[in-house]
Amino acid sequence: MTKILEKTDRTRLRRLHERGAFDRDTIEAILDAQPMCSVGYVIDGKPYVTPTFQWREGDHVYWHGSSASRAIRQSRGQEVCLTVSILDGFVMARSGLHHSANTRSVMLFGRAEPVPDDQKEARLDAFIDGLWPGRSAMLRPTNAQELKATTILSMEITEGSAKVRTGGPIDDEEDYALPIWAGVLPVTRGVGVPAPDPRNLPGVEAPDHITGFRWPD
Amino acid sequence: MTKILEKTDRTRLRRLHERGAFDRDTIEAILDAQPMCSVGYVIDGKPYVTPTFQWREGDHVYWHGSSASRAIRQSRGQEVCLTVSILDGFVMARSGLHHSANTRSVMLFGRAEPVPDDQKEARLDAFIDGLWPGRSAMLRPTNAQELKATTILSMEITEGSAKVRTGGPIDDEEDYALPIWAGVLPVTRGVGVPAPDPRNLPGVEAPDHITGFRWPD
Numbered sequence: 067m068t069k070i071l072e073k074t075d076r077t078r079l080r081r082l083h084e085r086g087a088f089d090r091d092t093i094e095a096i097l098d099a100q101p102m103c104s105v106g107y108v109i110d111g112k113p114y115v116t117p118t119f120q121w122r123e124g125d126h127v128y129w130h131g132s133s134a135s136r137a138i139r140q141s142r143g144q145e146v147c148l149t150v151s152i153l154d155g156f157v158m159a160r161s162g163l164h165h166s167a168n169t170r171s172v173m174l175f176g177r178a179e180p181v182p183d184d185q186k187e188a189r190l191d192a193f194i195d196g197l198w199p200g201r202s203a204m205l206r207p208t209n210a211q212e213l214k215a216t217t218i219l220s221m222e223i224t225e226g227s228a229k230v231r232t233g234g235p236i237d238d239e240e241d242y243a244l245p246i247w248a249g250v251l252p253v254t255r256g257v258g259v260p261a262p263d264p265r266n267l268p269g270v271e272a273p274d275h276i277t278g279f280r281w282p283d
Numbered sequence: 284m285t286k287i288l289e290k291t292d293r294t295r296l297r298r299l300h301e302r303g304a305f306d307r308d309t310i311e312a313i314l315d316a317q318p319m320c321s322v323g324y325v326i327d328g329k330p331y332v333t334p335t336f337q338w339r340e341g342d343h344v345y346w347h348g349s350s351a352s353r354a355i356r357q358s359r360g361q362e363v364c365l366t367v368s369i370l371d372g373f374v375m376a377r378s379g380l381h382h383s384a385n386t387r388s389v390m391l392f393g394r395a396e397p398v399p400d401d402q403k404e405a406r407l408d409a410f411i412d413g414l415w416p417g418r419s420a421m422l423r424p425t426n427a428q429e430l431k432a433t434t435i436l437s438m439e440i441t442e443g444s445a446k447v448r449t450g451g452p453i454d455d456e457e458d459y460a461l462p463i464w465a466g467v468l469p470v471t472r473g474v475g476v477p478a479p480d481p482r483n484l485p486g487v488e489a490p491d492h493i494t495g496f497r498w499p500d
C-alpha cells in the first residue's frame with residue numbers, strides 16, 4: 067500500500083495548497099473521525115450530492131443503502147467523489163476577508179464498486195462495530211433477505227486529498243492595531259442522554275458503547 | 284414566492300418518500316440551522332464535491348470563495364447540487380437493518396450565478412451577521428481589492444427537497460421480545476471556550492456574538 071497518494075490533476079489544490087495533504091495517515095484519520103459524508107455522482111451530465119454514512123476498512127471506503135435507491139443505482143460502477151468534512155472552529159479576524167474556519171476534510175475520487183453478497187455481512191458488522199464496538203454481536207443477526215435489499219458500495223482509496231487548517235486568524239499587519247476581538251471559537255461535537263426505546267425489556271441497560279460513546283478527536 | 288416547491292423528476296424521493304418535504308419553511312429552517320454545505324459540480328463529466336459555507340437571504344442561497352478557485356470557476360454559470368445535512372441522533376435498533384439516524388437534510392438544484400460586484404459587500408455582511416449578529420459593523424471594512432478577489436455564487440431556491448427523520452427505532456415485531464438495548468443516542472453541536480488571539484489589544488473583550496454563540500436548533 068502506498069503511503070502517499072499520487073497527486074493528479076483532479077487532486078492538486080489550486081489555493082492555499084500548503085494546507086493540502088496526500089499521506090494516507092492524514093486521510094485515514096479524517097475518514098475515521100467523521101462517519102457522515104457526501105457522495106457526488108452524475109446523472110445525465112448533472113451533479114447530485116447525497117448525504118450518507120461512510121466507514122473505512124484498510125484502503126477501502128464503504129457506504130450502503132437500499133438496492134433500489136437511485137443514489138445507489140446511479141453510483142454503482144460509476145465515477146463518484148466522496149467528501150468528508152469536520153468543522154473544528156470559527157476563525158474570527160479583524161477584517162471580513164481573513165475570517166476562516168479550522169476544518170479537516172477529505173475528497174476521494176474513483177469508481178464505486180458493489181461489495182459481493184458473501185462479503186456484505188462482514189462489511190456491515192465492521193460499520194456497526196466501528197461506531198459502537200461490540201454491538202454487532204449483540205444484535206439479532208442480519209438475514210439473507212435483508213442483505214439482498216442492501217447494496218454496499220466501495221471505493222479504493224487511490225486518488226484523493228486531505229486539507230487541514232488549524233490555528234488563529236492571520237490579519238493584515240496594520241489591522242492588529244484595531245480594537246477588534248479576534249480569535250478562535252472552537253466547535254465541538256457531543257452526544258446527549260441516551261433515550262431508551264419504551265419497548266426495551268425490563269432490566270436491559272444501555273451498553274458501554276452507548277453510555278461511553280464519544281466522538282473521535 | 285411559491286410556498287411549496289414543485290416536485291420534479293430530480294427531486295422526487297424514491298425511498299421512504301414520506302420523510303420528504305417540499306415546503307419552503309422546512310427547507311429554509313434546515314439551511315438556516317447549518318452553515319456547512321457540500322457543493323457538487325461536474326468537470327469533464329466527472330463529479331466533484333467541495334465543502335463550503337452557505338448562507339440564505341430570502342429565496343436565494345449563497346456561497347463564496349476565491350475568484351481563482353477551480354471549485355468556484357467551474358460552478359459559475361453551471362448546474363450544481365448544494366446539499367446541507369444535520370445529524371441529530373443515532374437510531375439504535377435490535378437488528379442491524381433497522382439502525383438509522385435522525386437527520387435533517389436539503390438538496391437544492393440549479394444554476395450557480397455570480398453576484399454582481401456592487402452587491403458583494405452587502406451579501407458578505409449578511410453572511411457574517413447571520414453567524415454573528417452585529418459583527419460586520421465592528422470590523423475593518425472590506426475594500427475594493429478584497430471584493431474583487433472574492434466571488435460569491437448564488438442559486439435561487441426553486442428546485443429541491445428536504446428530508447427529515449425523527450423518533451425512535453422501528454423494529455420487526457418479533458424482535459421486540461429480544462433483550463437488546465434500543466433507543467436514540469442524541470447528537471449535539473456545541474462550542475468551546477473562545478481562544479483570544481494573543482495580539483488582541485489590552486481590554487478588548489469577546490463580544491456577545493462570541494460569548495453567546497449557540498447553534499440553531
Ligand SMILES: Cc1cc2nc3c(=O)[nH]c(=O)nc-3n(C[C@H](O)[C@H](O)[C@H](O)COP(=O)(O)OP(=O)(O)OC[C@H]3O[C@@H](n4cnc5c(N)ncnc54)[C@H](O)[C@@H]3O)c2cc1C
Nearest residue numbers: 076077079080081169171173229334335336348352353354
Ligand atoms: C467545512 C468547510 C467549509 C469551507 N468553506 C469555504 C468557504 O466558505 N469558501 C471557500 O473558499 N472555501 C471554503 N472551504 C475550503 C474549500 O473546501 C476549498 O478548499 C476551497 O474552495 C479552495 O478550493 P481550490 O480552488 O483550492 O481547490 P480546487 O482547485 O477546487 O480543488 C482541486 C483539488 O484540491 C483538492 N481539494 C480542494 N479543496 C479540498 C478540501 N476542502 N478538502 C480536501 N481536498 C481538497 C481536491 O482534490 C480537489 O479536487 C471550506 C472547507 C471546509 C472543510
Ligand SMILES: Cc1cc2nc3c(=O)[nH]c(=O)nc-3n(C[C@H](O)[C@H](O)[C@H](O)COP(=O)(O)OP(=O)(O)OC[C@H]3O[C@@H](n4cnc5c(N)ncnc54)[C@H](O)[C@@H]3O)c2cc1C
Nearest residue numbers: 117118119131135136137293294296297298386388390446
Ligand atoms: C447524515 C445522513 C446520513 C445518511 N446516511 C445514509 C446511509 O448510510 N444509507 C442510506 O441509504 N441513506 C442514508 N441517508 C439518506 C440518503 O441521503 C438518501 O435519502 C437515501 O439514500 C435514499 O435515497 P433515495 O434513493 O430515496 O433518493 P434518490 O432517489 O437518490 O433521490 C431522489 C431525490 O430525492 C431527494 N432526496 C433524496 N435524499 C434526500 C436527502 N437526504 N435530503 C434531501 N432530499 C433528498 C432529492 O431531491 C433527490 O434528488 C443519510 C442522510 C443523512 C442526512
Ligand code: HEM
Nearest residue numbers: 081082162163165166167231348349407411425429432433
Ligand atoms: C468580507 C467577508 C469575506 C471575504 C471578502 C472572504 C473572502 C474569501 C476569499 C477570497 C477566500 C479564498 C482564499 C484563497 O483561496 O486564497 C476565502 C476563503 C475562505 N473563507 Fe472567506 N471571506 C469572507 C468571510 C468569511 C467568513 C465570515 C467565513 C466564515 C467562516 C469565511 C470562511 C472561509 C473559508 C473556510 C475559506 C477557505 C480557506 C481555505 O481554503 O483554507 N469567509 N474567503
Ligand code: HEM
Nearest residue numbers: 131132190194208212215216298299379380382383384448
Ligand atoms: C446490518 C446492518 C444494516 C443494514 C442491513 C442496513 C440496510 C439499510 C437499507 C436497506 C436501507 C434503505 C432503507 C430504504 O430506503 O428503504 C438503509 C438506510 C439507512 N441506513 Fe442502514 N443498514 C444497516 C446498518 C445501518 C447503521 C449501523 C446505520 C447507522 C447510522 C444505518 C443508517 C442508515 C440510514 C441513515 C439510512 C437512510 C434512512 C432514510 O432514508 O431515512 N444503517 N439501511
